[in-house]
Amino acid sequence: MLKKEEPQDPSVAFRYPRVITYKHSLGYQSKFAHALKMGRIIATKCPVDGRCTIPPRIVCPMHHVKQTEWVDQGQRGKLLSAFKINFPMFDSRTGDLKSWETPIVSIELEGGARMDGWCSETDTEKLKPGMVLEAVWRPAEERQGRVDDILYWKPV
Amino acid sequence: MNGERIAIVGVGQTVHKSKRTDINTAELCAEAVEAALADAQMTMKDIDCVILGSFEPADGYSGPDKWIVPEIGAVGKAGFEMQNVGTTGGVVAATGFNMAASGLFQNVLCVAWQKMDEAAGAFGRGGGGANEYWTGQFPMSPITNFARRTYDYMTRSGCTEEHLAMVRVKQDQCAQRNKNAQLKLGLTVEKVMNDFLLAWPIRRLHMCPTTAGSAAIVVCPEKRAKKVTKKPVWVEDWFTCHQGGALTMAEDPQASTLGYACRKIYKRCGITNPKKEINAWEVYEPASTAELRWMEEVGVAEDYKAWKLFEQGKVGIEKEIPFNPSGGVTATNPIGATPVVRVVEASLQIRGDAEEHQVPGTINRALATAYGGQGENVVFLLKKTL
Known part of the structure; x- marks a missing residue:
């Protein structure tokens, strides 16, 4: 006969230990990925206002026109913002919780497009909006056409 | 707007808590559904359409309607599940409103929930973000977004x-007067400024908590609404706006469709x-600091000057700008349900039923919003009279 007792903790735990590999097609954006392998950063340009965008877009989100021109964005940019994460967060590449020592920066490139990256300067006090940063790349043979082919950005 | 004029005739929500290990997710929903049906003086028999949803990854259930619909007694009703990150409750309500406005249904029940105590760390501690190729190298989360x-x-x-801390203190003062709010902390500016720094300038107290909670509303076309209740809350307009325009934070750190959506419905109305x-605002701010920019986007402050209103003490339940009188999202955040909570709270303000956190005077109009992703918004304009 069942005892009429309330369980102390009526929850049941499940874990989902599995590794899934997604193979996403990049489509027209593969041009950007190919340029990264060559150590170049390129962006699409809007024919209406000349704004360059990363991620590259086949259509300008603002003017709704086709963007066919690709523009080299150079190797340097000006710092827009920088911040450091002070607590462990998941690394989506490994699935592990880890500490993050390097700041995440937003940069406006010489060509006008903007992108995020890591920064070699770990003291955020020294990172002021407007200062110039330069891309530091993985060795050519290690590049995979991913945004993290740029290892980090260093102050010039 | 084309279609039938519609009104909210019943609202319900749970008491929001960090943990509800005493019940399962369906029972949590049932609490809000029962409250909304009782408020509308209806039973499930009256309901002919049910729209429901949660932000699935934060619950750990895929297609939860499959087991929640029977548990709330809604088998055989028309309807479906919605899922759209933080705006889930927003699209649940907007879809329910569309259903009622279409004239196809007479009594539409919208219910949204989140039971975040069941999936600690599933949300908020980072992951790849919206698109692994473009954002996967960074630990993306609401914390990094709002930093x-x-x-x-x-x-x-x-x-x-200091101004950021003033915003958080105001939110806490409001939450302390809301019987359903989760966090009631008795904060001071000093306490907030000395709290643990997550990612400058975001401290732990600036971010929304993890919450177990649910909210529901019943909405009807005009004729039916007038029969059902003496206190209908008219849905004057609503607008759901895709984020678009920016994927990475660098592309546009202030990416938001809130201003666009508001301008659109203000013009229409x-x-x-x-x-x-x-006269009252319930605006989804996942971080206290977002309240400043959101105040500017909805049109109660000039661009980049909202912080001065806090310095001047003009924001609060009895103040010139009653912004988030419920305490808002930094006090209570059952993610998928949070936008429905905003609609419920805005409705209570219009009805004069918000009790301790009621904004004084007649509330003729109230605005409620949803926020999700990196700047996606749903906006609802509610009205006391047609």
Whole structure:
């Protein structure tokens, strides 16, 4: 006969230990990925206002026109913002919780497009909006056409 | 707007808590559904359409309607599940409104929930973000999103950390008067400024908590609404806006469709001075610091000057700008349900039923919003009379 007792903790735990590999097609954006392998950063340009965008877009989100021109964005940019994460967060590449020592920066490139990256300067006090940063790349043979082919950005 | 005029005739929500290990997810929903049906003086038999949803990854259930619909007694009703990150409750309500406005259904039940105590760390501690190729190298989360937004806001506006803390204290003061709010902390500016720094300038107290909670509303077309209740809350207009325009934070650190959506419905409703013509605001701010920019986007403050209103003590339940009188999202955040909570709270303000956190005077109009992703918004304009 069942005892009429309330369980102390009526929850049941499940874990989902599995590794899934997604193979996403990049489509027209593969041009950007190919340029990264060559150590170049390129962006699409809007024919209406000349704004360059990363991620590259086949259509300008603002003017709704086709963007066919690709523009080299150079190797340097000006710092827009920088911040450091002070607590462990998941690394989506490994699935592990880890500490993050390097700041995440937003940069406006010489060509006008903007992108995020890591920064070699770990003291955020020294990172002021407007200062110039330069891309530091993985060795050519290690590049995979991913945004993290740029290892980090260093102050010039 | 084309279609039938519609009104909210019943609202319900749970008491929001960090943990509800005493019940399962369906029972949590049932609490809000029962409250909304009782408020509408209906039973499930009256309901002919059910729209429901949660932000699935934060619950750990895929297609939860499969087991929640029977548990709330809604088998055989028309309807479906919605899922759209933080705006889930927003699209649940907007879809329910569309169903009622279509004239196809007479009594539409919208229910949203989140039971975040069941999936600790599933949300908020980072992951790849919206698109692994473009954002996967960074630990993306609402925390990093709002660190970047707030950094940008401070750079542009001249607002200091002290002003950010004033916003959080105001939210806490409101939450302390809301019987359903989760966090009631008795905060001071000093306490907030000395709290643990997650990612400058975001401290732990600036971020929304993890919450177990649910909210529900019943909505009807005009004729039916007038029969059902003496206190209908008319849905004057609503607008759901895709994020678009920015994927990475660098591309546009202030990416948001809130201002666009508000301008759109203000124009449709002939509102030229939102600060005067809207009497209460329930705006989804995942971080306290977002409240500043959101106040500007909805039109109660000039661009990059909202922080001055806090310095001048003009924001609060009895103040010039009653912004988030419920305490808002930094006090209570059952993610998928949070936008429905905003609609429920705005409705209570219009009905004069918000009890301790009721904004004084007649609330003729109230605005409720949803926020999700990196700047996606749903906006609802509610009205006391047609």
